[in-house]
Amino acid sequence: MTAPRAELALPKEVTGRAPGRGRLAGRRVLVIGAGQQTHDVEDPPIGNGRAISVLCGREGAWVAIADIDGDAAAETARQVRSEGCRTVTVVGDAADETDVEGMVTSAARELGGLDGLVMNVGVPHGIGFEGTSADDWDRSFAVNVRSHFLGCKHALRLLSAGGSVVLISSIAALIPVNEIPAYHASKAALAGLCCFAAHDAARKGIRVNLVVPGLIDTSLGRLATTFDPARADKQVPLGREGTAWEVAYAVSFLLSDEASYITGQSLVVDGGYAALR
Ligand SMILES: NC(=O)c1ccc[n+]([C@@H]2O[C@H](COP(=O)([O-])OP(=O)(O)OC[C@H]3O[C@@H](n4cnc5c(N)ncnc54)[C@H](O)[C@@H]3O)[C@@H](O)[C@H]2O)c1
Numbered sequence: 001m002t003a004p005r006a007e008l009a010l011p012k013e014v015t016g017r018a019p020g021r022g023r024l025a026g027r028r029v030l031v032i033g034a035g036q037q038t039h040d041v042e043d044p045p046i047g048n049g050r051a052i053s054v055l056c057g058r059e060g061a062w063v064a065i066a067d068i069d070g071d072a073a074a075e076t077a078r079q080v081r082s083e084g085c086r087t088v089t090v091v092g093d094a095a096d097e098t099d100v101e102g103m104v105t106s107a108a109r110e111l112g113g114l115d116g117l118v119m120n121v122g123v124p125h126g127i128g129f130e131g132t133s134a135d136d137w138d139r140s141f142a143v144n145v146r147s148h149f150l151g152c153k154h155a156l157r158l159l160s161a162g163g164s165v166v167l168i169s170s171i172a173a174l175i176p177v178n179e180i181p182a183y184h185a186s187k188a189a190l191a192g193l194c195c196f197a198a199h200d201a202a203r204k205g206i207r208v209n210l211v212v213p214g215l216i217d218t219s220l221g222r223l224a225t226t227f228d229p230a231r232a233d234k235q236v237p238l239g240r241e242g243t244a245w246e247v248a249y250a251v252s253f254l255l256s257d258e259a260s261y262i263t264g265q266s267l268v269v270d271g272g273y274a275a276l277r
């Protein structure tokens with residue numbers, strides 16, 4: 001008898017227990033939004049930004065950790081250093097141009113250059129049209145889109161040829177997944193930014209891609225699951241939510257030389273949800 005999809009043995013990569021393979025050896029990567037919010041979830045699972053940072057370190061990179069929350073950034077830095085790699089931490093607001101310029105220049109100065117940038121910041125503000133103010137809309141676009149624009153603008157000046165930028169979007173850019181209009185719209189805007197940035201950066205030998213996570217078991221994802229516990233079992237062809245580690249593996253692939261001929265693309269990490277419904 002065939003085992004139910006969710007009960008099939010899962011590889012160690014799913015839970016972040018696989019060893020590093022040196023895929024990012026010698027690379028210097030800045031992750032903006034590298035901390036983690038817990039959203040009052042008990043025993044919170046690792047978030048995307050932290051898993052991306054830890055996996056970059058495990059794969060041999062030096063990692064600059066930037067976040068608006070100094071404590072969350074410090075905890076990520078501690079976990080990355082335990083993988084045996086060098087880190088630098090920068091605290092600032094990714095929606096603020098001066099702060100982003102500071103994150104990029106500090107990272108490049110402390111790490112001796114920059115080969116990779118991951119823009120992970122993304123926040124949900126407002127609920128439904130009636131529950132979304134113009135300020136909710138503007139703050140969403142400031143944190144979810146302006147930050148990514150600023151990261152590209154300042155990092156593309158400093159990234160080495162062969163460098164790579166990864167912007168974290170969401171399947172909210174592709175299909176309705178929650179009740180937050182500003183989140184859907186701002187995540188969709190990243191596709192246009194990626195298109196422009198990839199074309200602009202190609203002349204310098206730098207690649208820019210999007211990673212598009214689906215229903216992921218992070219703190220925020222778990223909060224959503226409490227309202228609809230069976231949402232992934234019902235809707236996702238692979239029959240489960242993804243983990244932040246699975247997002248991190250997609251990001252590390254795009255950061256690495258394994259993706260040397262891939263630019264301007266979206267890599268959807270959603271267990272088939274958007275394409276196979
Ligand atoms: N969890 C999911 O199910 C899911 C699904 C699709 C996409 N995503 C995307 O993944 C990304 C975040 O995932 P996560 O698990 O790392 O979330 P998280 O909330 O744990 O981490 C995001 C980090 O960004 C930081 N941050 C927020 N605003 C900032 C700002 N203005 N300046 C600097 N740092 C700021 C937070 O302090 C936090 O440490 C977002 O872009 C989100 O849209 C998540």
